[in-house]
Amino acid sequence: MRLHGPALRLTIFVGETDQFHHHPVYTEIVHRAHKAGLAGATVLRGIEGYGASTHIHTTRILSLTEDLPLVIVIVDDAERIRAFLPQLDEIVDEGLVMIDEVDVIKYVGRRHERADRAHPGIAESG
Template identity: 70%
Template sequence: MRLTGPALRLTVLIGESDTWHHKPLFTEIVHRAHGAGLAGASVFRGIEGFGASSRIHTSRLLSLSEDLPVAVVVVDTEERIRAFLPQLDELVTEGLVVLDPCEVIRYTGRGAAPESEGEPE
């Protein structure tokens, strides 16, 4: 798959301990994004943060390090990202969903042929 030009970045900010049917919520989001044929998804674990509860979660305090912030980031075309949003409505009961316009400079899946001779993969 190749993707360049205007795109939409979807960021879902949730807690590491949030679950969906007894498995991590971030895992369910990634699997659904994959099932929807989106370009890709990455999960980033935060080291400190707070949300609507105003409780600071940090990796520096053992007692609060069990629910660190997690960001799931997906970039694809606006049409494909917006088509995916209803699934997030079902999954995310507490958290923050952010959409940002962005520009993809180059995205080529592994194993794809290079765009021109001499261009690195």
């Protein structure tokens, strides 16, 4: 998949212990994004932060918490991102969901690179 030019960045802030049907919320979001064919999703684990609860979550040893902030970032074209939003309404009970307009400079998936290395000399069709 190639993505270039105007796109949307979907950023979702949740807690590490947030659950959806006995599964971590972040895992559910990533799996649904994959199933929806979105370009990619990345989960980033924060080392410290707070949200609506105003309780500070941190990795510092004296106040170590298991509920660290997580950020899921997904970038794709506007139509795909907007089509995915109803799924977030179902999954995210507590958190923050943001959309930003971005310009993608370069995005090339690795799958094609691996196929080219595995089968040198075979050109892709399509």
